Amino acid sequence: MPLEYALQHRGRFPDPGPWKVPPAHKVTLGDTLGIEALPRQRFYKTKRTPYVLNIMVVGESGLGKTTFMNTLFNTSLKEEIPAKNPQATKTVEIDPVHYELVEDGVTLNLTVVDTPGFGDQLNREHNLAPIVKYIDDQFEAYHAAERSPGFRRAIPDTRIHALLYFIAPTGHALKELDIKALQVLSAKVNVIPVIAKADTLTQDEMAAFKKTILRDIDANNIKIFPTAYPDDRESVEELEASKYIPFTVIGSDQFVDVDGKQVRGRVYRWGIVEVENENHCDFVHLRELLMTHALHDLLETSHTVHYHNYRAEKLRSNGRPESILACDESYEFRIERSKENMAEDMSKKEEEMRANFVLKVREKEASLREREEQLNQRRQQLMAELEEQRLVLAAEEREFQELYNQSRNAR
Incomplete structure (x- = not known):
């Protein structure tokens, strides 16, 4: 009987394979079930769950990183710390600070990881080691939590989702330290290059400096966000067409009066520079990228690309073959590509x-x-x-x- 049944129903219920859902049959409802309320339920539940964003800022001292972060999130995240003597700083320090930001019922658990001392020593050979170690430690902590008995619980995510790399407004090509740092860090996190203190450059100097930086980035095969991860191709094309990358920014904790309106800016003898004026810098576009358009992409890319690369490398370093990584989310894509390649080979x-x-x-x-x-x-x-x-x-x-x-x- 089982064999007869199997022969009669052969092909009607095929095995979908691992990690796949069988094809569903569409039916017509006879009455309202309230399915349209499911997105609202998901929205309310998501709104109650705090979002997590971990940002690391890397750059030489004196580029206004702390002031810029205060400006970026419209609050005083951290008071200015008097600058140390660069020669007195023997190593790069890692300084993570945690904040809770609430807006319209949505909570954002923000962690800003500062790296004071980067690029301040005469011997900069080991400047990257503490930063890379901190990034890998967060990956390792997440990996250990996945393997723990409490894996089904919410895992505290301390992984770095975005790294703002501050470039000095020299107007020349990237320094050797910048190129080396960007090559190493872009392989581990989402790197967003930022030109600090843009008010020291004219519009023509900004445009020329951006072209020089992009040329160096392409020549050294450096991956930057979001152009190297074009999940949302339209927004990336808009950024590329508008020539906002790398972003020129200005930080200011002061408010100045412009046409009877208080805005963040800086007052000079020759005029006023407004932080949120797109004719003066790209600050508004950077904030829109981080908070409005690409926050989810930053979190997803950190998990599906950088963390998975770290986990795959760790598993392979333990002597396991690559096929053991079939549980990765990229396995499905690899299988489909293998099938397509096999079909092409068979066709040829x-x-x-x-x-x-x-x-x-x-x-x-x-x-x-x-x-x-x-x-x-x-x-x-x-x-x-x-x-x-x-x-x-x-x-x-x-x-x-x-x-x-x-x-x-x-x-």
């Missing part, structure tokens, strides 16, 4: 086999035609010889008949 091989078969058939047909012509020629030759022998035999028969008749008449 099928075309080659068909072409070889046709070629061999044509060669065989040509060989058979040649053989047939040879046989026809041989047949004609044999028929001609047979006709010649028949004529000779007829002549000899006539000659014999004449001799026989003569011998009878002589009797």
Whole structure:
């Protein structure tokens, strides 16, 4: 009976394979169920759950990183700390500070990780080591939490989601330290290059400096966010077309009066620079990218790309083959690509086999035609010889008949 049932229903309920959902059959509802309320329920539940954003700021001292972060989040995150003597700073310090921001019922657990001392020493060979170690430690903590018995609980996410790399407004090419740092850090986190103190550059100098930085980034194969991770291609194309990347920013804790309105800015003898004026810098576009357009992409890319790369490398370093990583979310994509490649290979091989078969058939047909012509020629030759022998035999028969008749008449 089971075999008969299986034969009768063969193909109707195929095995979808691992991590796949069987195809569903669409039905028509006879009455309202309230399904339209499900998105609202998801929205309210999501709104009650705090969001997490961990930002690391990296750059030389004196570029206004703390002031900029205060400006970025419209609050006083951290008071200005008197600058230390660069030569007195022996190593790079890692200084994470946690905040809770609430807006319209939505809570954001913000962590700002400062790196004072970066680039301040004469010997900068080991400047990156503490930063890379901190990033890897957060990956390792998340990995350990995944393997713990409480994996089904919410895992505290301390991984770095965005790294703002501050570039000094020199107007020249990137420094060797900047290139090395961007190469190393872009392989581990979402790096967003930022040109600090943009009010020291003119508009033409900003445009030329951006082109120089982008040229150095391309020449050194540095991945920056979001252009290296174009999940939302439209927003990326808009940023590229508007030439906002790398972002030029200005930080200010002061409010100035502009046409009767208090705005963040700086007052100079030659005029006022407004932080949120897109004609003066790209600050508003950077904040929109971080908070309005790409916050979810930052979190997702940190998990699906950088964290998965770290986990895969860790598993392979323990001697496990790459196939053991089939639980990764990229496994499905790899399987589909393998199937497509296999289908293409099979199609090519099928075309080659068909072409070889046709070629061999044509060669065989040509060989058979040649053989047939040879046989026809041989047949004609044999028929001609047979006709010649028949004529000779007829002549000899006539000659014999004449001799026989003569011998009878002589009797």
